[in-house]
Amino acid sequence: MLETNQEPIWLTIFRLLRWHKPEGRLILMIPALWAVFLAAAGKPPLPLVGVIVLGTLATSAAGCVVNDLWDRDIDPEVERTRDRPLASRTLSIKVGIAVGIISLFCAAILAYYLNPLSFWLSVAAVPVILLYPGAKRVFPVPQLVLSIAWGFAVLISWSAVTQNISQATWLLWGATLLWTLGFDTVYAMSDREDDRRIGVNSSALFFGDYAPLAIGIFFLGTIICLTWLGVAIHLHLAFWITLGIASVGWIWQVLLLRQPQLPNPAYGEMFRQNVWIGFIVLAGMIFGSL
Numbered sequence: 001m002l003e004t005n006q007e008p009i010w011l012t013i014f015r016l017l018r019w020h021k022p023e024g025r026l027i028l029m030i031p032a033l034w035a036v037f038l039a040a041a042g043k044p045p046l047p048l049v050g051v052i053v054l055g056t057l058a059t060s061a062a063g064c065v066v067n068d069l070w071d072r073d074i075d076p077e078v079e080r081t082r083d084r085p086l087a088s089r090t091l092s093i094k095v096g097i098a099v100g101i102i103s104l105f106c107a108a109i110l111a112y113y114l115n116p117l118s119f120w121l122s123v124a125a126v127p128v129i130l131l132y133p134g135a136k137r138v139f140p141v142p143q144l145v146l147s148i149a150w151g152f153a154v155l156i157s158w159s160a161v162t163q164n165i166s167q168a169t170w171l172l173w174g175a176t177l178l179w180t181l182g183f184d185t186v187y188a189m190s191d192r193e194d195d196r197r198i199g200v201n202s203s204a205l206f207f208g209d210y211a212p213l214a215i216g217i218f219f220l221g222t223i224i225c226l227t228w229l230g231v232a233i234h235l236h237l238a239f240w241i242t243l244g245i246a247s248v249g250w251i252w253q254v255l256l257l258r259q260p261q262l263p264n265p266a267y268g269e270m271f272r273q274n275v276w277i278g279f280i281v282l283a284g285m286i287f288g289s290l
Contacts, residue, residue, distance in 0.1 A: 016085045017061040023275045029056040030278035031176040032153040039161035042289030058107035065100035070133030078194040118160040125152035136200045143203040147180040175225035182218035183274040190267040212257035219250035235288035242284025
């Protein structure tokens with residue numbers, strides 16, 4: 001009799017939440033940390049930072065489950081996603097729904113720790129998170145919906161410190177929106193052929209041959225918003241150094257994207273590079289605020 005090595009259910013759930021791929025969790029956490037450190041002039045209360053970190057992990061987990069529930073019949077047709085637990089039927093829909101509800105419940109408990117404005121902003125983010133996976137079926141640029149969801153991380157975290165939304169908040173929100181459009185369009189470029197074949201939308205398909213140009217415009221917009229923000233709140237030298245490093249990184253990526261027949265793994269690598277770029281800018285924001 002042949003032995004089968006069945007994966008423990010806890011490890012399958014771990015993969016459902018994408019915790020084996022931390023870059024996707026970290027890249028949501030980055031704008032939230034940008035906001036909480038800038039709003040607190042580089043010195044936020046540590047318990048609040050902990051709540052923000054755990055809140056982004058719970059929200060990201062819920063978003064992954066919702067996405068996989070929506071796409072359980074599409075993901076098997078895409079090379080990158082066919083081994084996901086719900087797509088491969090190694091996890092039942094009932095378990096997926098239960099894990100998603102638990103993740104949202106954990107996020108709600110953490111949001112309750114915040115002030116009323118931040119709490120209700122967290123509530124407002126939920127429909128966007130739930131509907132984003134459906135956007136790729138009806139909306140030509142679903143990455144814009146994802147970017148709006150990412151932007152809530154800025155609004156929630158900033159208001160958690162200041163209990164209000166200011167011009168600086170919206171500048172950071174704009175930078176986050178454009179940055180997310182940029183790096184997620186890069187990410188979508190690896191799935192273009194599969195997405196076209198199964199009939200779902202993405203910004204990479206929408207912009208077509210002009211996708212590198214669009215990504216360059218998104219990253220340029222990010223730089224402009226961050227520059228405006230840095231001037232508006234009087235950030236110091238450290239911020240400008242790290243923004244310069246980030247700008248070089250984004251320019252290099254756009255130049256690379258213009259090369260013909262770029263291998264698919266390159267897009268995922270550029271996505272991961274944006275995690276490092278985000279943390280470099282975060283370091284500049286912290287030390288540039290002190």
